[in-house]
Amino acid sequence: MSFLKKSQIKSPWLLHFDCGSCNGCDIETLACLTPVYDIERFGIVNVGNPRHADVLIVTGTVNPRNAVILKNLYDQMPTPKLVIAVGACGCTGGVFREAPNVLGGVDKIIPVDVYVPGCPAKPEAIMDAVVAGLGKLKGILEGSK
Amino acid sequence: MARTVIPFGPQHPVLPEPIHLSLVVEDEKVVEALPTLGYVHRGLEMLAVKRDFNQMIQIVERVCGICSMIHSLCYCQGIEEMMGIEVPRRARFLRTVWSELHRMHSHLLWLGLFADSFGFEALFMQLWKIREKVMDLNEGTTGNRVIVSVNVIGGVRVDLDESQIRWIKDTLVDVEAGIRKLQSTIMNDGTVCRRTKGVGILTKQAAYDLGAAGPTLRGSGVAQDMRQLKYAGFDEIPFEPVVETAGDSWARGNVRFRECLQSIDLVRQALDKLEPGELAAKVKGKPDGEVVTRVEQPRGECLYYLKGNGDKFMQRVRIRTPTFANIPPLAAMLPGLDFADVPVVVLSIDPCISCTER
Amino acid sequence: MNLTTFYLAVAGLILAPLVGGLVSGVDRVVTARLQSRLGPPLLQPFYDVGKLMSKIIAPASHWQGMFVRWALVASLAADVVLFAGGDVLMCFFIQAASASFVAMGAFSGSSPYSKLGAQRELFQMLCYEPIFLVSVLCMAKAAGGFDANTIMNAGAQPLLYKMPFIIPGLVFVLLVKMRKSPFDLSACHHGHQELVRGVFTDFAGRDFALLEVAHWADVVVILWICSFLWATGPLQMVVVALVALFVIILIDNVSARLTWRHMVKVAAPLTFVLAFANLMWLYLE
Amino acid sequence: MSVEATVITADKLVAEVTRLHNEGWRLVTMSSVEIDAENMEILYHFDKDLKLTNLRLSLPKGGTIPSISGVLFGAFLIENEIRDQFGVTFDGLVIDYQGRLMNECTATTSNSPFCRLLVKHGMTVTKEVK
Amino acid sequence: MLDAYIGVLVLWPLVAGLLCLVLRSPGARKALVLLTSAALAVCAVGLASQTPFTANPNFLASEGTLKVAEALAIVFPAYFLLRGLMEKHALVIIFSCLQLALAIWGMMNMNEPQTVQNAVVCDGLSVTLALVVAIIGSLIAIFAIPYMQHHEDHLKLAKSKQPAFFLVLLAFLGFMNGMALSNDLRVFEACFEATTLCSFLLIGHDNTPVARQSAFRALWMNALGGVFLHSGVLLVQKQFGVVDIHAVVNPALWTGASMLPVALIVAAGCVKAAQMPFQKWLLGAMVAPTPVSALLHSSTMVKAGVFLCLRFSPVLTNTTIGAILALSGAFTFFAGSAMSLGQSNAKKVLAYSTIANLGLIIVCAGIGTPVAVAAGIVLLAVHAATKGLLFLCVGDMEQTIGSRDLEDLRGMVGKSPVTALAACAGALGMVLPPMGMLVGKWATIEAAKSNPVVMALILLGSALAVVCWVRFAGTLMSGKPLPTPEKAHHSSPLTNMPLMTMLACAIGLGMAAPWIDALMLPNADAASVFTTGWGLMPPLFIVCLLAWMVGMKVLGRQTAVPQASPYMGGLPSAEPGTFVGALGKNWALTEGNEYATEIFGESGWTKFAGTLAGLLLLAMVGGAFI
């Protein structure tokens, strides 16, 4: 695999967007950056700018107002991109599925590559998800030669 | 001079949660700031018509993950008051333990984010490193790091055994040492003070009139803490509300820092008062009537207005959270600030949009 | 121009970005350790750039690609000038051109953050340029010429003895140039800043990768010029550069970000006056 | 059991709130609750030294009452939220989100506790099935 | 042949101007201006090819001419006095009276000086100024044809004032040439006063209250300058009995003699070059139509001032006066740059920057070594071209959108790309290597090696200038312009031709700076130029060329793909340049630059810098007594 392709696996920069999450999954996502978990070991940086991000981590349920934002952010990311839906809310809407202002999980708006169950998802699970996502990307890259 | 309009948020790296501020700045001084909410609105008060009053515990726990335990505590207390249930003494102290552990992790989390808002990455890392120990306490005792889910109507559903109590106490010694080491950085470091002192001043009168709550209110010199209402175990645990008088971001930060230390002390006291006994009282019947109940969350006074009508579904669950009350003071503080201070001041009220919008 | 100069120039062209990338990698590892973390692999910056190179994204403005290329060329040219032992003033002017092109690219973008970042980038330039150049004047005065070669062969005694007061100024310049707290005003390494990614907000993909390379080249130039302070031998210079790097990383980790008003009104004038006093002292001696 | 509250009418509201404010009471919040298909109540909770005093105002859903945000700026957010949920119009609201504080849906009907018209994905307005 | 060239350069413009006045028809005017421009350019180039040389054309050397010159020394002040009395302008009255008194006193009491050997002595400095006037000045004159037409259409004048305007404009060029070439102090002085008159008339051309006020401000200041010059000249005459400029600027002549005359003459140059504290007249000149301000700023008037200083610089080398002059020039450079940073009015940005850059040339004059003078000449030429270009661009854009505020010019690259890009090139050419301004600055710094304060001030000023100009260019290039109603703008070939030529001049001169510098140096120094410091330049140009090509290729590629939507925190936009923000409103993404007015505000700096520069000026004149 060429250096350029390899570096795509080695340097996933992430953008975290909180669609109506209860904060539980957010803080666990943030915790991944901190010393005990330190996902920078995998070359991951939280860039906070869709134009630089490779991985979009979405926590929480989608509502009509944030759906627009979510779509925009997704569109502004460069390709190839990965989407990770974190927590029961991100996957399906979780406990809030039937709340009046909830549309459901992230996959209602944008395609999701990896689902991370849990309420909240554990930091280890989020790391697993990134690894799984990168595995998927690697497959695509190898396939495309 | 031409003005710059900045769409600040909803997605913005210094904002942990989505909120939008339409900022108008002139030479990087804010002249106008209008907030937009609704990006995390779920309408979960409304779920009361679909989930019975027991299931609502799990719903209100997820009003917000950071002080989820205190939300369910408030809700359960309300229902207990409505139904006239006496909570066993052991349960009350256990509730105190977990609610103070929550306060601790919440304040450490916030202090970290606050440090991040003025670009002090190492401090953020250090605080979150310490916080992990508290998170371990949560997970080790309840089975979940964040949403501990210990409350049931009438008491708690998880107990602590002796070894766990000892473990908590030992860990707290470490945590306290770690926090105290950072005291001088948070309170006296030159660059930190330059970014926080005198920034976003809320006078005592303004704080009171605008309805500020929690550390935002106490940072402006008003000694008000809902734990003085003596709910859970606080009737037997003496404590003094932490107050600062400067009313700026620095003062709000310090209130939280000192409350962190205070919480360690409260947990210790509560653990010492634990006596063998029942975990939960028996519950019969359906809630009927109307109550207003208040607790102190890390971010301040939280008020639940509950109305039942003898059905298993509540007629109304109205949740007023501290950040909701702190948004107007924020809106009043923003104009006149340097643009660079906007994140600092926004973070200084510890915005929790999740519960603001529910 | 003789052949040695030519080889040196080519070496500068190739080595500078590589060394700069390594410096950045060391920076990230050391920063992680200071924060009690394990940190990324040493070669992470290269992976980052490689990744960015292979991304596909629409430009925020048609002009950006052009400005980015110009900035890169200018940064590399500054390197080459220095490696070939050329005029230090000119070398720095060329680097200022690079910074200007970055700002121009940011201006031509469309996000308000990028434009605010460009403004701040310019204010930063306003602050560090005179300080740095006055420091160079000190060196030139003591060494008797503006050429890098002349300064490096200035004699047995390290220049530092004659110019202790330019140290704060150089530290300030390094902090600004390496985008470190307390002066990471126009863009910080990670995006947690009120300006999102400041000047870099609108650059993406390949453009951004090239900017990063230009940044590496810049860092090498600045570190090298700082190491003139103890130019008694190549080893000593490397040590000085490493010490400077470590000090910068330390400062980054023990301070909060200040504001640009503070920089323009307090930090820059103060360090400038100190450096200038040093210059006057050299002249009056 | 029910919450102790002074019953008040809309015309005396602002005067009463001003009086409480002058006496040093702090507005905690307002709670809105549906009584039946047509009517609702708003409770104003005030605090002083940890004691609560409440005002109770009955009104029809979708009615109009004076805003107290002129007296207490902090009330603007609460009033906007109630407007979102019950379609109550507040006269003299200092910052008026026009019923769009939490969502774009303005179709709040007068007989709703919260709007039952939802903007579902795809931005079509569908009647919520209940 | 030389005499013919000189004749055309000095006299023809006046003749052509008079013809304009007589013929009055626009067509004839156009033809005359174009003809004059061509003639001037040809003759100036012709002269340049012969430099250095001396000549004695009859029309400059004859007894009659000298008589006329002496008469003019009375006529001009008398006219100023008359205007001053009409306007009841105290300062004008005072200074023109002083001028008159000096002139009359000089006539009565002065012995006839030695006859001047050569009426025209043309060296590098003279020919540079002549070329600048002939080429840059002419281009501006051509630009003025459509501009003034449009201008008068706007003002809806009943009777066109253009014939008179072009008379003054063209005559101005002639007088400038006369000044550049003449070697007789008396002729020089007459031309010097003539430029004062011309600028007064041009600034006041629109005859609005502001224009009048500015014109009179220019008049009193330049009359004061005239007083300085005349008293200096009289003293020279008294001390040595010579009026031959090239004899006077011989350092050997001055050993042991009082330097007061030189100080006075140089002070006159500073006034004309709008150095602080006399910067106000040049700022006032901004109210005039663009060709006037362009002319005053780039190729005429102010250049007369620095020309005078550079001319006398050999006698300033290593003197107290020289040191103080250098210091005050450096200070003006610094303060002018700082003030230009705080401005949002594009023309004021240009004005302060002109003042600053002239300060830089004055520094060169103050240092006075051959290297410094060469740098000064380079700066003079490059500045004229670059600033001329910038003025024309701003003028053109102003006619397009009806505002000269930088904030309104935001995103001009979308509305009139050619002009905006030319302006960007000009702006970046002011500050970036390898363009001439920066190269000149570099040379000046290294020439000022012995004076740390001057070097530091120049460094500060240059940093300020970089910020100012990059921001200027960036604002023009700013993405996503706001939707403003488009106004029809008829750009004629006579607008574009001078603009493009000027662009070529600016870039060409900018790139040629090192070679010009080499030309201006005495042979001994010139040889070493490219082996030492300047050796960098040729490879740098190659690098630039490469960068240019790469940049263009990428530009082409990126233009072919659609642009990304702007990052606005993820918010949607209802239409380009807006976002849907608070209250569900459509917020326009307006932008404003940061001017840091609390630091770079105009009024504070005017007071501070004015006082300090005034003191320096006094010190310089006082320094002559030491």
Add this chain to the structure above:
Amino acid sequence: MKMLPTVLANLFSKPVTRNYPTFVRDPFPNARGELVNDIDRCIFCGTCSRKCPSQCITVNKEGGQGIWSLEAYACVSCGICVMSCPVNSLSQKKTYRPVGTGRVTVTLTGKLPEKPAKKTEKPAGAKPAQPAQ
């Protein structure tokens, strides 16, 4: 500068980072992880589906077969169902449910109890989760 001792101490001590995929910490003994149903024990009474706050369990009885299905990614691991199951057929693992690349619905079928079931015999472990699509 007040942070200096702390960061220097960090530099000279071992990082606290747990090198996760290489080193996996043992879960806490009472951790509430993945929900599993010992389907042979289940009597398909439907209590869990009624009590679940997330309403992610459905219980169906069709043709003598009981179908218990869980919308796995909507489960919030609260453990209410575990507490309420009358026959203790539900339990939570100590480890969290692994991440997946598609939505997962766990569907388990079992025999309906003929009579009030009184089986005490311990059956084999639950069937593995089946991705529904």
